[in-house]
Amino acid sequence: MKPILEINRLYKNFGGLEALKDISFEINPLEIIGLIGPNGAGKTTLFNCVAGLEKPSSGEILFTNNSRTVSIGGKKPESVTSLGIARTFQNIRLFDNLTVIDNVKIGQHCRTRTMFLGAVVRTPGQQEEERLVTDKANQFLEFVGLAGRGQEIASSMPYGNQRRLEIARALATEPRLLMLDEPAAGMNPQESRDLMALIRRIRDKGITILLIEHDMKVVMGVCERVVVINHGQWLAEGKPQDVQNNPKVIEAYLGKGAASAASA
Amino acid sequence: MFLQQLVNGLTIGGIYAMIAVGYTMIYGVIQLINFAHGEIYMLGAFFAFTFITFLGLPFYAAFLLSMLCCAVCGMLLDIVAYRPLRQSPRLAALITAIGMSIFLQNLAMVIWGSRPKPFPHGAVPAYFENKAVTFGDVSLSWFHLFIFAITIVMMVGLNLIIQKTKWGKAMRAVAQNKTMAALTGINVNRVISYTFALAGSLGGAAGILVGAYYNSLYPTMGYIAGVKAFAAAVLGGIGSVPGAMLGGVVLGVAEAFGAGYLSSLYRDGISYGVMITVIVLIPAGLFGKIIKETKKSM
């Protein structure tokens, strides 16, 4: 089966800075892949290149959905989302002034079509679409554990709920691939466990997951494969336990000499 | 005709340059388009008028004192209106700037009346009228020379201040990166105030020159001059002082030729047209850096 996402020899330069250098790896459908590496390794830059917020300097990114393969490097972010890739943000980007349910409804934007005339005249088609959007939004809220909170203002919620809301919104775009950027940041152990369960439930719904994460418990607990990058370059790849014991990886995180100390 | 328009253009261009550098310096340090800058220019003219008419001061003394008052006004404007909004979104500061502009325009109308006023007879040195230099059918009066001289002196002086003095370096630092500047011990608020003072004094000087040259002062004179000078600053690249100077001269000349050869009715339209064209086609202007909206910051 063809990989859902293929990254081939991806480079990204910012002026003189090489943020990504010759990165290549694949994600197969329904995998849960972890992308790890020290701070500044280029993980979010990679996300941005896939999601369309940055344009790769060279290399290609191939996304396969429903047997159609599309090269998405350099595409605009709206197109990438329409094609079926959703992402969340390291620093949570919610629509602060809107209600929880409106936030999720906006996720449905790329799957709906009504414009000005429909909004004003309220054709039966528009009403049906709104009903569908509302129902789906409520389902997504329930799925992430925010049922009944639809009318709260997004920015008034506690941090953990805000993260869940962002995931609900991303799910509302009906993606095939979901990219989570440090979803466990700032969570306590119980919340992290809930998050891991949620991630598995998302995968069970047929969505492939790529996640950037620093919390190793989460990475070990939920990822089937881990890709390690450092200084913008691919460093290692494999099952979590194998990567954890890889001396190059240890060295990347802890510095030289730590590898021998760790194996001692 | 050509030479005469060139002379006119360079004269008015120098004036625009003096006002434009004010816009550009302020935008450089606080990323705000100071809509009220045109009003400082207007106040310069009116302060001079008041000093001459009611205090009986001679022209040059009134000129300098007025520049000083405008410097103070500029600083007050910052402290009272803009500084409290340093952390607010740009929209709030922009609206405040417009509000201050409207406020000052109408305050001037209340204080000095809305009808145009001339400088009192004999206020401006008499020999200004006399022709100093003539070539062909173009003549330059002493006033022209005076304006050129003041403009050049101010521009050179400003450049020296920015490039060679400690304050100038501090201004450049604040314009580049406020946080870093603060971390190196620069008192950012003081530098910003100083920038406003400098911008204000130059703007005020321009106002006096224009008021005396056309012998007509009115409270809304800052509005149109301000827009044109802003267009000049944009043309030169907002944030760049040499750009503003060049932009001012270019705009002045373009306006003179446009009004002379194309249509004097649309004299003002030339500035708007230049401004819109530059912004849409080359937002960075001649020398500026593009200030891209930080869409991609995560």
Next chain:
Amino acid sequence: MGKWFPTKFRRGDIIRIGVFALALVVPFLPFVSDYLLHIVVLVFLYMILALGLNIVPGFNGLLDLGYVGFYGIGAYTSGLLTVHFGLSFWIIVPLAFMNGAIWGILLGAPTLRLTGDYFAIVTFGFSELVVLLITNEIWLTRGPLGLPGIDPVSIDLSLFGGPKWELVGELPYYYLALFLVLVTVFVMYRIQDSRLGRAWFAIRDDEVAAVSCGINLLAYKVIAFAISAAFGAVGGAFFARWVTFLSPDMFKFWESFLILCMIVLGGMGNIWGVMVGAFVLVSMSEILRELLPLLGLPVEVRFLAFGLIMVLMMRFRPAGLMPIPAVASRMKAGRVKRKKVKVAVGMKK
């Protein structure tokens, strides 16, 4: 079957219905003169304009300084079509709407990709160019002489063998304006609670997140700008047929600023807040116009006051008198300080 009436009535709704009922009978109250009616019609007109402008800064978080340009285009188009072709007002209104929208698209498409400051300046330049054009193209608009003799609005049923009524005096215009306001409010409400409105709010609150939800920023901003312009033009069309005389100095930048003041004062993004803002500022303007000479002060003090109000509002209550619900609840929760400024006013740092 869509919901024509909400089934739950809250206190706010009752107040609004009360105000509407009051508005219906105002012309028949004893102390109401034609002059007072004229002022109220002016209030209604500015409500329409303010609601139209509200789309751009209020719903989308973009500063539009050139709104009067569309108002002027609408007014002069309406005036000229009436004077030269005798077109009925009822045909002119949809034409004005479309004309405004077209100009909005023409101006917006190349400029809405710019940063907020630059966009604001370009809109300002545009409206100044419109005024210049109106003033100088005398063959078209009679320039500073003004355009007089615009027919008032009439309802012409002669095609169906019925009578023709010309609207004379302030009373019929009162109801016409009230009707137009209601239509405008209706449209705004419908948009607010729709996919289009949600997309706009998303753009206002976080452009990056909006884009990641599939929203094409430029397209939606242009649509917002076009619809805003359309309402401005409709306001202008009404204005022309109401005052029956146009001149270029009715469409100066000051008007743009005034309408902006209304939405800032009233509460940017809040439909009712904006209407309250229009009411307060127009009323204040008229009251001051009468009051100031009595106090021996020149009329310009009005404008002084407005400038000052804007400065003070931005400093102390940027969310306006009636902030949008999210901000209102934040303020109530006590988390008042700087945060409210950021989100109420919408534009990014």
